[in-house]
Amino acid sequence: MHWQLPRSIAGSHQLAPLLTKGHTVKMYNSPSGSNPKKVRMYCAEKGIDLELAHVSFGKEEHRSDNFKSTINSLARLPVLELDDGTMIAESVAICRYLEELHPEPPLFGNTPLERAQVEMWSRRMEMEVTVNISNILRHTSPFFATTVVQVPEFADASRKTALQRFEWLNDELGDKTYLLGDRLTFADINGYAGFVMMSQVELEFDPKLTNLIRWYDNLASRPSAEA
Amino acid sequence: MHWQLPRSIAGSHQLAPLLTKGHTVKMYNSPSGSNPKKVRMYCAEKGIDLELAHVSFGKEEHRSDNFKSTINSLARLPVLELDDGTMIAESVAICRYLEELHPEPPLFGNTPLERAQVEMWSRRMEMEVTVNISNILRHTSPFFATTVVQVPEFADASRKTALQRFEWLNDELGDKTYLLGDRLTFADINGYAGFVMMSQVELEFDPKLTNLIRWYDNLASRPSAEA
Structure with a gap:
C-alpha cells in the first residue's frame, strides 16, 4: 500500500x-x-x-x-x-x-450552555437524523457487502425513519438560520456533511419542508461546502 | 401527567x-x-x-x-x-x-490530546460497540413496537456485530485498566452504561475475552455503578 x-x-x-x-x-x-x-x-x-x-x-x-x-x-x-x-x-x-x-472563531460554542447545545444538536443531527441515510447506504451498497451484515428490510425501515426525522428537523428549525440560531456551529457542519450521502440512496427532501431546505441550501452555498 | x-x-x-x-x-x-x-x-x-x-x-x-x-x-x-x-x-x-x-476531577481529559482521546473512545464505545446492544433491544422489544420500524433480522445482524466488536474491544483494551490507561474518564462511563442492557437481550461476554471482562468488572465494582 x-x-x-x-x-x-x-x-x-x-x-x-x-x-x-x-x-x-x-x-x-x-x-x-x-x-x-x-x-x-x-x-x-x-x-x-x-x-x-x-x-x-x-x-x-x-x-x-x-x-x-x-x-x-x-x-x-x-x-x-x-x-x-x-x-x-x-x-x-x-x-x-x-x-x-485554533480556538477562533469558536465553532463549538462560546459559553457552557452554548457548548452543551452544540453537543446536543451535533448528536441529534448525527444519531437521530443522518444516521438513517448512512444506514440505507450501509445496508444496500455493494461497497459494504463484505463488512456489514446487510439487511435490506432495515434499509427500507431506515428510509421511513429518515423521512420522519426530516419532518421533525424541519419543525425544530422553524425560521432559524442555523441550528443554534444566528451563528454557524459544528452542529450544522456535522449535520450538513451527513446529508451529502442522500443522492447516493435516492432520498430527497419533500418540497414542503421549507425550513430544512432553506437551512440545507444555506450551508451548501458556503465555500466550505466544497471542501 | x-x-x-x-x-x-x-x-x-x-x-x-x-x-x-x-x-x-x-x-x-x-x-x-x-x-x-x-x-x-x-x-x-x-x-x-x-x-x-x-x-x-x-x-x-x-x-x-x-x-x-x-x-x-x-x-x-x-x-x-x-x-x-x-x-x-x-x-x-x-x-x-x-x-x-464542576471541572474537578476532570473526566473529559486534562490536555487537548486527552480530551480528543476521550471523545474518540466515548464515540467508539457508544457508536461502534454498545449501539449494537441497543439495536437488538429496539428491534425486538414490545416497548419499541410503536416507535421503531422493527426488523428482527436486523436484531440478529446486530447480535453478530456486537460479538465481533466485543472481540475488537478486548484486543484494544489489552492490559489497560481504563480505555485511556490508568485513569477513569467519561469514555469508560459511556461504555459501561451501554453494556448494562446486555442482560435484557440475552447477550453475554465470551469467557475468553478476559481484558473486556476485567474492564467491565472493574467498572461494575465502583460505587457509581449503582447510581
Whole structure:
C-alpha cells in the first residue's frame, strides 16, 4: 500500500498553516464519505490548512492489515496523525482537537450552555437524523457487502425513519438560520456533511419542508461546502 | 401527567450540591435505560448531587404531548432543565455541561490530546460497540413496537456485530485498566452504561475475552455503578 502525496484543501481560500506549537499533523482522508468531509468543511470554516493523505476506499486501502494495525483498527476514515505517531480517529474528536489549537472563531460554542447545545444538536443531527441515510447506504451498497451484515428490510425501515426525522428537523428549525440560531456551529457542519450521502440512496427532501431546505441550501452555498 | 417528587441520587455517598452560580437544575430521569444511567454514574463519580424528576417509561410519560412539547420533542431521556426553563437533551451534552460547572476531577481529559482521546473512545464505545446492544433491544422489544420500524433480522445482524466488536474491544483494551490507561474518564462511563442492557437481550461476554471482562468488572465494582 502506498499513499498519494498529501494535498492541501486550501483551494482558492486563504488558509493559515495549522498552529501546532512545532508539531506537524496530517489527516488520512478520502474525498468520498461524510466523515472526512466533516473535518475538511470544519477546517475550511476555521481557516486551517490541514495536510491530507489520500486513502483509497475504492482500492480498500483502509481495510488493509497495514492500515488497521498502524492507523485505525476499525478501518475507518478520517484519522489525524500527530508528529509523534499518535493517531486520533473519529471526525468529531479530530475537530475538537483542532478547536483547542485554533480556538477562533469558536465553532463549538462560546459559553457552557452554548457548548452543551452544540453537543446536543451535533448528536441529534448525527444519531437521530443522518444516521438513517448512512444506514440505507450501509445496508444496500455493494461497497459494504463484505463488512456489514446487510439487511435490506432495515434499509427500507431506515428510509421511513429518515423521512420522519426530516419532518421533525424541519419543525425544530422553524425560521432559524442555523441550528443554534444566528451563528454557524459544528452542529450544522456535522449535520450538513451527513446529508451529502442522500443522492447516493435516492432520498430527497419533500418540497414542503421549507425550513430544512432553506437551512440545507444555506450551508451548501458556503465555500466550505466544497471542501 | 404528573412527575414524582424529585429524589436525590445521593444514596450513601457524600455529595456536594451542584455548583450553578445561583441556578438550580433538575434532570428528567428514568431508573431504566442506559442514557439516564450515564449521567447518574457521571454525577456519582464527580460528587454532584443532581435533583432527579422521575418520568415513567412504563406509563409512556416521555411520549406524551406535554413531554414532547415542553421537555424533549424526541421523547427521550435524560433531559436537564435549567432554572430559566432551558432544556438540555442528550446524556453526553448534559455531562459536558456539568463538567464545565464542576471541572474537578476532570473526566473529559486534562490536555487537548486527552480530551480528543476521550471523545474518540466515548464515540467508539457508544457508536461502534454498545449501539449494537441497543439495536437488538429496539428491534425486538414490545416497548419499541410503536416507535421503531422493527426488523428482527436486523436484531440478529446486530447480535453478530456486537460479538465481533466485543472481540475488537478486548484486543484494544489489552492490559489497560481504563480505555485511556490508568485513569477513569467519561469514555469508560459511556461504555459501561451501554453494556448494562446486555442482560435484557440475552447477550453475554465470551469467557475468553478476559481484558473486556476485567474492564467491565472493574467498572461494575465502583460505587457509581449503582447510581
